[in-house]
Amino acid sequence: MASLVHKAWRHDLLGRGAGLDRALVIVELETAMPLALYALAAGAFGIGVTEFVIMGLLIDVSKDLGVSISAAGQLISGYALGVVIGAPLLTIATGNWPRKTVLLALMAIFTLGNLACAIAPDYWTLMGARIITAFAHGTFFGVGSVVATGLVAPNKKASAIALMFTGLTIANILGVPFGTWLGQAFGWRATFWAVTLVGLAAFAVILTLVPRSQEAPEKTNLRADLAVLRRTPVLLGLATTVLGYAGVFAVFTYIAPLLTEITGFSEAAVSPILLVFGGGLIAGNLLGGKVADRWLVPAVLGSLVVLALVLATMTFAVHSQIMAVIYVGLLGAAAFATVAPLQMWVLEKAQGAGQSLASSFNIAAFNLGNAAGAWLGGAVIAHGLGLGSLTWVAALLPVAALGVATLALRLDRSERLAPVAVCPGAAE
Numbered sequence: 001m002a003s004l005v006h007k008a009w010r011h012d013l014l015g016r017g018a019g020l021d022r023a024l025v026i027v028e029l030e031t032a033m034p035l036a037l038y039a040l041a042a043g044a045f046g047i048g049v050t051e052f053v054i055m056g057l058l059i060d061v062s063k064d065l066g067v068s069i070s071a072a073g074q075l076i077s078g079y080a081l082g083v084v085i086g087a088p089l090l091t092i093a094t095g096n097w098p099r100k101t102v103l104l105a106l107m108a109i110f111t112l113g114n115l116a117c118a119i120a121p122d123y124w125t126l127m128g129a130r131i132i133t134a135f136a137h138g139t140f141f142g143v144g145s146v147v148a149t150g151l152v153a154p155n156k157k158a159s160a161i162a163l164m165f166t167g168l169t170i171a172n173i174l175g176v177p178f179g180t181w182l183g184q185a186f187g188w189r190a191t192f193w194a195v196t197l198v199g200l201a202a203f204a205v206i207l208t209l210v211p212r213s214q215e216a217p218e219k220t221n222l223r224a225d226l227a228v229l230r231r232t233p234v235l236l237g238l239a240t241t242v243l244g245y246a247g248v249f250a251v252f253t254y255i256a257p258l259l260t261e262i263t264g265f266s267e268a269a270v271s272p273i274l275l276v277f278g279g280g281l282i283a284g285n286l287l288g289g290k291v292a293d294r295w296l297v298p299a300v301l302g303s304l305v306v307l308a309l310v311l312a313t314m315t316f317a318v319h320s321q322i323m324a325v326i327y328v329g330l331l332g333a334a335a336f337a338t339v340a341p342l343q344m345w346v347l348e349k350a351q352g353a354g355q356s357l358a359s360s361f362n363i364a365a366f367n368l369g370n371a372a373g374a375w376l377g378g379a380v381i382a383h384g385l386g387l388g389s390l391t392w393v394a395a396l397l398p399v400a401a402l403g404v405a406t407l408a409l410r411l412d413r414s415e416r417l418a419p420v421a422v423c424p425g426a427a428e
Contacts, residue, residue: 033163034151039202039209040144041167043107046198047137048171049179050114051079053191054130056180060188065123075130080367082131087138087364091357094139100210102143106136107206111199118192138367141165142360145343147210155293157347162289162340169285169336173278177271233349234358236408238365240401241342244304245369247311247397248335250377251390252277255328262388263324273328280332288337292344297409299341304402307334311395318391339366349408373397 054061054075062072094102113133120126141164148160175198183191251258259265259273292299310330317323346362373394380386380393 033156033160036151036210037148037160037163039205040103040148040164041170042198042205043103043110043140043144043202044164044167045171045175046107046167046195046202047110047140048168049175049198050110050133050195051137052172052176053179053183053195054079056176057183057188057191060183061126064188065126067123071123075127077371078127079130079134079137080371082134083137083367084364086131086135087142087360088357090135090139091142091360094143095357098212099143099147100206100212103140103147103206103210104203106140106143107199107203109133110136110140111196111203114192114196114199118189118196138360138363141363142357145347145359149344149347151211158292158296158299158340158344159286159289161343162285162292165285165336165339166282169278169281172281173275177275231349232411233408234346236404236411237342237346237349238358238361240300240304240405240408241346241362241365242369242372243401243404244307244338244342244398245335245366246373246376247307247394247401248331249370249373250380250394250397251311251314251331251373252335253374254377254381254387254390257387258318258390259324259328262318263321265321265324273325276325276329277332280329280334281336284333284335284337285339287333289340291337292341296341296344296348300338300345300405301402303334303338303341304398304405307338308395308398308402310334311391311398314391315388315395318388 058069058072058075061067061075062069065072090106094105097105110133113129113136116129117126117133120129144164145161148164149157152160179191179194182194183189255274255277256267256270259270260267265273288299288303291302310327311334314327314331317327343359343362346358349358376397377390377394380390385393
């Protein structure tokens with residue numbers, strides 16, 4: 001739709017003998033991203049705050065609800081489980097709905113879930129509310145990725161996905177620190193009340209800005225949707241995502257003890273350093289999208305190579321305070337440089353029926369990688385290798401992801417080169 005509007009404007013302006021001013025308008029129309037993408041980014045911002053802000057409020061939650069810190073920490077695991085389960089279930093359930101309707105329904109679930117968190121009387125009610133809220137996460141980013149690519153020209157699809165995910169990166173830089181401060185100053189429930197308001201605002205901008213042309217694909221059934229998951233390239237793409245992001249979270253989950261016990265920073269210095277990580281997230285996210293627009297396969301492979309190199313050399317960098325800060329930023333950039341290429345790659349492998357489902361499964365794969373990486377990092381620390389070995393062990397995971405991606409490319413090339421049977425009597 002956006003590209004058709006651009007072409008119509010170009011034809012109209014050039015037909016009237018457009019001068020320099022009109023030419024500049026044409027350039028702006030063809031390079032600017034549709035406002036609907038910023039509406040998707042607003043929804044991503046709210047979801048990002050909800051997912052990560054609980055990390056800074058664990059002590060407050062545990063004291064208020066009378067549970068241990070470790071039990072409060074399970075609220076993070078519960079959310080991740082909700083994403084993994086909810087992504088396929090909601091995507092299948094809403095597969096024949098208009099996509100704008102799906103996005104609005106998801107933001108309604110998100111908003112009501114955060115409201116339930118704000119008023120939860122006990123731990124298990126809060127856990128249930130977190131899981132329900134997480135159900136909206138995977139499907140929002142999955143369907144949102146499909147919507148985003150449909151709003152722009154073919155050569156800007158990965159950048160459109162990256163712009164939507166920018167809301168998630170900004171949530172880490174601004175939303176989570178502010179939400180943590182708000183919760184510590186006025187009680188953890190105040191944070192969830194604030195996120196509820198963010199959900200209402202996101203619902204309003206999606207309602208206003210996302211065009212109704214974002215309808216559902218042709219009618220499908222469950223069998224047709226699930227068939228996409230039997231495609232080897234799609235499965236290998238999902239495995240690549242899990243392995244790549246497991247490497248990121250094997251280190252990031254334990255970044256605070258790394259910086260304090262290995263590098264020698266004070267605990268008070270960790271939060272400002274994490275702002276550097278957030279800046280890297282934004283830079284890497286946008287760069288990964290732009291590169292993937294032009295060279296998708298090199299972007300996938302290259303981002304995994306860079307991630308492995310950053311993690312491996314971080315083993316030495318963490319012993320210098322200056323280099324450690326630089327590498328925290330590089331880790332953020334390398335981590336999110338993989339997001340748009342991996343999401344776009346899975347979308348391309350799942351062309352046709354089930355594309356939204358494959359996209360949602362890839363979001364679940366990111367979260368599965370988060371959980372697996374956190375578990376692996378804990379196992380490395382607990383079973384004798386120690387905190388200092390965490391980075392080089394984590395580097396092995398994107399290397400494994402690179403191997404899986406290479407296998408997928410070889411299989412894809414073999415399929416394209418395979419001879420096609422010709423029916424007898426076909427016209428020559």
